[in-house]
Each structure stands twice: as structure tokens, then as C-alpha cells.
Amino acid sequence: MTFRLYDTATREVRDFVPLEAGKAGLYVCGLTVQSEPHVGHVRSGVNFDVLQRWLRHLGYEVTFIRNITDIDDKILIKSSEQGRPWYNLAYAMHRELDRAYDALNVAPPTYEPAATGHVPEMIELITELIIRGHAYPAEDGSGDVYFDVRSWPSYGELTHQGVDDMEPAADADPRGKRDPRDFALWKGQKLGSEPDTAAWPSPWGRGRPGWHIECSAMAGKYLGAAFDIHGGGVDLRFPHHENEQAQSRAAGRPFATYWMHNAWITTAGEKMSKSLGNSLTIPAVLDQYRGIELRYYLVAAHYRSHVEFSFEALDEAAVGFRRMEAFLERAAELLGEIPGGGTLCAEFVEAMDNDLGTPGAVAAIHDVVREGNKLIAGGDSAALRGNAASVRAMLDVLGLDPQDSAWASTGSAGEDDKLKSAVDALVAGLLEERAQAREAKDWARADAIRDQIKQAGIEVTDTPTGPTWTVN
RNA sequence: GGUGGGUUGGCCGAGAGGCGAGGCAACGGACUGCAAAUCCGUGUACACGGGUUCAAAUCCCGUACCCACCUCCA
Incomplete structure (x- = not known):
């Protein structure tokens, strides 16, 4: 084609x-x-x-x-x-x-x-x-x-x-x-x-x-x-x-x-040049959203379609993108590293060949992500490896590969890492205590510890490979 | 006056004659001690009125509403 x-x-x-x-x-x-x-x-x-x-x-x-x-x-x-x-x-x-x-x-x-x-x-x-x-x-x-x-x-x-x-x-x-x-x-x-x-x-x-x-x-x-x-x-x-x-x-x-x-x-139905306050300048939007999320929002609509901008729609798009991103993160935990150069699925290629049909291309990625999420249950496998590589490659064509160095936060990356390992050390002790409580089926105690950590703004999530935490 | 584009489910957003793109939200189920995530399932959507066709969101005619451009706005 x-x-x-x-x-x-x-x-x-x-x-x-x-x-x-x-x-x-x-x-x-x-x-x-x-x-x-x-x-x-x-x-x-x-x-x-x-x-x-x-x-x-x-x-x-x-x-x-x-x-x-x-x-x-x-x-x-x-x-x-x-x-x-x-x-x-x-x-x-x-x-x-x-x-x-x-x-x-x-x-x-x-x-x-x-x-x-x-x-x-x-x-x-x-x-x-x-x-x-x-x-x-x-x-x-x-x-x-x-x-x-x-x-x-x-x-x-x-x-x-x-x-x-x-x-x-x-x-x-x-x-x-x-x-x-x-x-x-x-x-x-x-x-x-x-x-x-x-x-x-x-x-x-x-x-x-x-x-x-x-x-x-x-x-x-x-x-x-x-x-x-x-x-x-x-x-x-x-x-x-x-x-x-x-x-x-x-x-x-x-x-x-x-x-x-x-x-x-x-x-609000008007050209931005007319209705623009300061809220929609790029620096202002990037105060609230990551660049990759804004890009996903823009790419998810066809380039010849009129888009009525709203922060609600941008919120939704960001959630949809995180689904893809979270899959790649989970896959990376199992596989170590997701190889580049994966194959693009036929639906993706067909959509892109047809006047840059990015909405169809995005839908195709979501389908592959769903398959990948099923494969994750089976642990490390050639199938998962191929699947995750494919997702990465397709996102890359759209400029949305989360692992692209272009998205690496500038400047404070080292600082973030230090902070992360410090929090990790602090949380580790509490999680160990919680693990013991869960072992003893003392659910009240286990939940109390999770609540305590949450009070500090850290969300604990249990996964088959053990608990993980994220800020906020 | 001229030239184009649009109106799709609760929301965003594809498709361009025949099998319900995809996402978000919602509801049910599986999994989980509970959550989260994930998976499975659940929708009588195509502005309105006619027409063509075995078959129309998709083609034709008309109507309504919205938008863009018409000499220095992406």
C-alpha cells in the first residue's frame, strides 16, 4: 500500500x-x-x-x-x-x-x-x-x-x-x-x-x-x-x-x-488568536500537563479535523496515554529493557498510509497494548517482548515513545533520582512491616500502615511481584 | 456576494454504501484479604426532512445551525 x-x-x-x-x-x-x-x-x-x-x-x-x-x-x-x-x-x-x-x-x-x-x-x-x-x-x-x-x-x-x-x-x-x-x-x-x-x-x-x-x-x-x-x-x-x-x-x-x-x-468556539488569554500559551499548559500528554492529545485527532480545545478533553487524553505508558513500564519491569525497532502492526501502517490517519493509528496501538497486558500475566516471554517492542516503535513514529531521551526531564533528573532512593529507603521499612502484617492476615494493621504512607502523599499498590509506590 | 469545512453515543474522537474504530466515564463479572491496575462483558450514536439502493452515518436533493478564508492570523 x-x-x-x-x-x-x-x-x-x-x-x-x-x-x-x-x-x-x-x-x-x-x-x-x-x-x-x-x-x-x-x-x-x-x-x-x-x-x-x-x-x-x-x-x-x-x-x-x-x-x-x-x-x-x-x-x-x-x-x-x-x-x-x-x-x-x-x-x-x-x-x-x-x-x-x-x-x-x-x-x-x-x-x-x-x-x-x-x-x-x-x-x-x-x-x-x-x-x-x-x-x-x-x-x-x-x-x-x-x-x-x-x-x-x-x-x-x-x-x-x-x-x-x-x-x-x-x-x-x-x-x-x-x-x-x-x-x-x-x-x-x-x-x-x-x-x-x-x-x-x-x-x-x-x-x-x-x-x-x-x-x-x-x-x-x-x-x-x-x-x-x-x-x-x-x-x-x-x-x-x-x-x-x-x-x-x-x-x-x-x-x-x-x-x-x-x-x-x-x-469556546473561537479561534485562539481572538480568544486567547494567557492560559493557553505553551508554558502555561505545561505547568499542568506533561509535554508528551499534550502531544498525545494533538496526535489523537486527525490533522484535518477541527479540535475544540478543553482541559477536560486533555485530561481524558492524558489518562488514555498513561494506559499505554503504564503497560510499557510493567513490561520493562519483566523484560529489563524493551528493544527498539519493533514491527508496526498492519492496522497502524494502513491508518498512517491513509493521509496520516493518526486516530486509527492510536486505536491500533491501544489494541496491541490490550494484547500485551494479557501477555504480562505470563511473565517474560518472546511474545511479550515482541509486543512491547511493537508498541514502542509505533509510539516512536508518532513522537510519543516515553523512552525517547527527548522526554527526559531537563536539569533536575539527578536530583529526582536521589530523592526517589531516599523515599524508597524510608518506605521500605514500612512496607516490610505491612508485609508481615499481611502474612499474619492482620488486615487492619496492614491497611493502617498503607493509610499512614498515604498521609505522606505516597500511594502504595500491590502487584504480583510485590508492592510499589508512587507519589500522589 | 464568493470559496471551503462541519453537526456521530454521557464525553472526546474515527469511519465514508453492508459486519458497532479507539479512548474516557458508567454498570456488571473475573482477579485481589481490601484497593489499584489488568482482563472479560454491557450501548438500539450518526442535526432535521425527503430521495436513490436489496442495503445509507456514508450517495443525491432540500432545511437548520456552527466554523473558516476572501490580501500580512497556525
């Missing part, structure tokens, strides 16, 4: 056929680093990380480019409000985003280019468009350069819209546009209101990039004129991706073969 994915441009699930056998080029629109990342922002990071992992699992050599937009109107406005340089705000938020990705085990892309580092490539592309008659410098002397929508007959092809059906942008700045739908490739510096540091020299005077041009320029630089998959959030289909495709193709570059778009996460 081949890998199939839903292509937004053709609106159908298609077989993935790479331009070059064995290789996959992937470009994903990353974030505009203007504020702290929230749950909605990282969904795209997690979704495309799963895509990357699946492609690698299938044996593709993946080149994954995810950009950072580090200059735009919002960054300039916000930084000015906060009284700090725009580049400081962008850099700080970029680091914040990296931390969020790390906390969710989102693997770094092959490269993460930033818009401000690619002005020459953009100028080159804009120049090409002007030469070919698809772009023009504004006639009002503003220094802007616009893409000429009317000059490109297939404009609107990605989102299946006719130019004449588009609502003319009422609020668009009409400075020197031939058509209100023309969009800016280059924005001339507004002297006085914008800092000098936010302007770069160009053939059309000092200025800064339009939004869309950066992605066309950077995708072209790192992936070539034609590449396999372009991804991003649904909101980017229009205008961003439509414009990227138009300006790239108008410059003679075939651009992406497949377009993938992830759906939204909303809260």
Missing part, C-alpha cells in the same frame, strides 16, 4: 509520488514570531513533525524546511508598543517557540530559514517577476512593488476562486495599485513611522519584504524550483499560499506538487 495524502489543491486523496525517487522535499510555513506560542500554534508543528517522521519511516530522505517570519507589520507594531526593538521581540519569541517545540518533541527541521536573512533571494525573485511582466513598482513613488494579479490568468487556482468573485479588500492600502487585489512583494519604507533597522536596500529604494515573497524565495533556495509538499494552517490557503504559488509559477518555478493544510484548534 502506498502513502496517500489529501491535496488541498485537487481536493482529493492522492498517492504520494515524489519528484525524485526516495527523496521528499517539504516546506512548511512556520510562525510569525510576534507573541508567545499557544496550543493552536504548535498543532501545525506537531502535525508536520508526524508527517516528517512517517516519510522517514517509509525510507524517504527528507529535506524539511520550516521558516520563521521575523519581520512584519505586527512585529513592528507590538515591539513599538512594548518599547523594544522589533528584532529583540522577534528573537525572544523565536526562542520561546523553540522551547515549546522541544517540550513537545517536535524534531528540528533540516533548516529553519528566517525572512530577514533572505532579502537578496527575494529581490532576485521580484526582479524576475518584473522582467516577465507580472510585477510593477508602484507609480506613486512609495517604493512598493506589487504582483499584477490580472497578468497571471491562473490566479486563484489553488483555492478555486475567480479574481472577479473576490471581495475587493476594503481596508487595503491602495497606494499605487493597478488592481485592488494586487499584493505587495516589496514594501517601501515609511520614513518616520518605521525604524531604519527594518529597511533593506533594494533596486526600488529602501524597504522590507511583503509577506508572501519570503516563502517563495526560501522554498526555491533550499528545495529548488519544484518540490513535493507544501504545508501550513488552513487560514494560509488564501491569500498566503495562493500568492506564493502565483508568484513562484509566474517566475517560471513549478513550485509544490502537494498542498497540505492542518485545521484549527478553537476554544
Whole structure:
């Protein structure tokens, strides 16, 4: 069975056929680093990380480019409000985003280019468009350069819209546009209101990039004129991706073969960007939940499904994930270590091949976990070994292997271990006493000891191999 | 006005013509001194109204409600 994915441009699930056998080029629109990342922002990071992992699992050599937009109107406005340089705000938020990705085990892309580092490539592309008659410098002397929508007959092809059906942008700045739908490739510096540091020299005077041009320029630089998959959030289909495709193709570059778009996460029925307080930023959520639990929550829904975020649903997801995790822990106690490289079960593979069907993949893991739990009763066995290895391997494809070093708590790990062995020594004596009471069938005494330990916040659980304890 | 997406059991969330994905919760049973965990079992779910079909949550027509995008929001 081949890998199939839903292509937004053709609106159908298609077989993935790479331009070059064995290789996959992937470009994903990353974030505009203007504020702290929230749950909605990282969904795209997690979704495309799963895509990357699946492609690698299938044996593709993946080149994954995810950009950072580090200059735009919002960054300039916000930084000015906060009284700090725009580049400081962008850099700080970029680091914040990296931390969020790390906390969710989102693997770094092959490269993460930033818009401000690619002005020459953009100028080159804009120049090409002007030469070919698809772009023009504004006639009002503003220094802007616009893409000429009317000059490109297939404009609107990605989102299946006719130019004449588009609502003319009422609020668009009409400075020197031939058509209100023309969009800016280059924005001339507004002297006085914008800092000098936010302007770069160009053939059309000092200025800064339009939004869309950066992605066309950077995708072209790192992936070539034609590449396999372009991804991003649904909101980017229009205008961003439509414009990227138009300006790239108008410059003679075939651009992406497949377009993938992830759906939204909303809260209280609204886009997070509108309704966001501070409670849903990644650092705030990670105060209450582990990164692996949040990632499981995100992966358990299909990437094209709208998710209504709630802490109740996140709670449930966390419980469901712990079922898998607890199985691996019990198996590890019996087996010593669970080997890597286990086989993926057929249902899992089928689900993943079908447009990254992570919900089905997760269900498949739960089924294998159930089998594994039955095998545990039989102690160490080849069957259990294979089963646990399989669970681990499947979780790993989803970036959810609890034993992945990426999840190791940073910094205080050694401290935790010391504390754990200290508590263990203290509890051991009490458990020994309880064991004797149980031996004598003195249940009242045994339960009293268990209650005493519980008072200290430690839960004792009896297992076939003896009692264990966990904090809280 | 244009272009898309959605409405599934108490909850989350898949599926896309025929056998009840999976998880959480609940209830019963097994196991356990009791718990916990685990396993087994228990559900007349597909917004509404028509239609097509031997068969519809799934296809078609209509209705209602919700959401997204329409030029710098993942």
C-alpha cells in the first residue's frame, strides 16, 4: 500500500509520488514570531513533525524546511508598543517557540530559514517577476512593488476562486495599485513611522519584504524550483499560499506538487488568536500537563479535523496515554529493557498510509497494548517482548515513545533520582512491616500502615511481584 | 456576494454504501484479604426532512445551525 495524502489543491486523496525517487522535499510555513506560542500554534508543528517522521519511516530522505517570519507589520507594531526593538521581540519569541517545540518533541527541521536573512533571494525573485511582466513598482513613488494579479490568468487556482468573485479588500492600502487585489512583494519604507533597522536596500529604494515573497524565495533556495509538499494552517490557503504559488509559477518555478493544510484548534468556539488569554500559551499548559500528554492529545485527532480545545478533553487524553505508558513500564519491569525497532502492526501502517490517519493509528496501538497486558500475566516471554517492542516503535513514529531521551526531564533528573532512593529507603521499612502484617492476615494493621504512607502523599499498590509506590 | 469545512453515543474522537474504530466515564463479572491496575462483558450514536439502493452515518436533493478564508492570523 502506498502513502496517500489529501491535496488541498485537487481536493482529493492522492498517492504520494515524489519528484525524485526516495527523496521528499517539504516546506512548511512556520510562525510569525510576534507573541508567545499557544496550543493552536504548535498543532501545525506537531502535525508536520508526524508527517516528517512517517516519510522517514517509509525510507524517504527528507529535506524539511520550516521558516520563521521575523519581520512584519505586527512585529513592528507590538515591539513599538512594548518599547523594544522589533528584532529583540522577534528573537525572544523565536526562542520561546523553540522551547515549546522541544517540550513537545517536535524534531528540528533540516533548516529553519528566517525572512530577514533572505532579502537578496527575494529581490532576485521580484526582479524576475518584473522582467516577465507580472510585477510593477508602484507609480506613486512609495517604493512598493506589487504582483499584477490580472497578468497571471491562473490566479486563484489553488483555492478555486475567480479574481472577479473576490471581495475587493476594503481596508487595503491602495497606494499605487493597478488592481485592488494586487499584493505587495516589496514594501517601501515609511520614513518616520518605521525604524531604519527594518529597511533593506533594494533596486526600488529602501524597504522590507511583503509577506508572501519570503516563502517563495526560501522554498526555491533550499528545495529548488519544484518540490513535493507544501504545508501550513488552513487560514494560509488564501491569500498566503495562493500568492506564493502565483508568484513562484509566474517566475517560471513549478513550485509544490502537494498542498497540505492542518485545521484549527478553537476554544469556546473561537479561534485562539481572538480568544486567547494567557492560559493557553505553551508554558502555561505545561505547568499542568506533561509535554508528551499534550502531544498525545494533538496526535489523537486527525490533522484535518477541527479540535475544540478543553482541559477536560486533555485530561481524558492524558489518562488514555498513561494506559499505554503504564503497560510499557510493567513490561520493562519483566523484560529489563524493551528493544527498539519493533514491527508496526498492519492496522497502524494502513491508518498512517491513509493521509496520516493518526486516530486509527492510536486505536491500533491501544489494541496491541490490550494484547500485551494479557501477555504480562505470563511473565517474560518472546511474545511479550515482541509486543512491547511493537508498541514502542509505533509510539516512536508518532513522537510519543516515553523512552525517547527527548522526554527526559531537563536539569533536575539527578536530583529526582536521589530523592526517589531516599523515599524508597524510608518506605521500605514500612512496607516490610505491612508485609508481615499481611502474612499474619492482620488486615487492619496492614491497611493502617498503607493509610499512614498515604498521609505522606505516597500511594502504595500491590502487584504480583510485590508492592510499589508512587507519589500522589 | 464568493470559496471551503462541519453537526456521530454521557464525553472526546474515527469511519465514508453492508459486519458497532479507539479512548474516557458508567454498570456488571473475573482477579485481589481490601484497593489499584489488568482482563472479560454491557450501548438500539450518526442535526432535521425527503430521495436513490436489496442495503445509507456514508450517495443525491432540500432545511437548520456552527466554523473558516476572501490580501500580512497556525
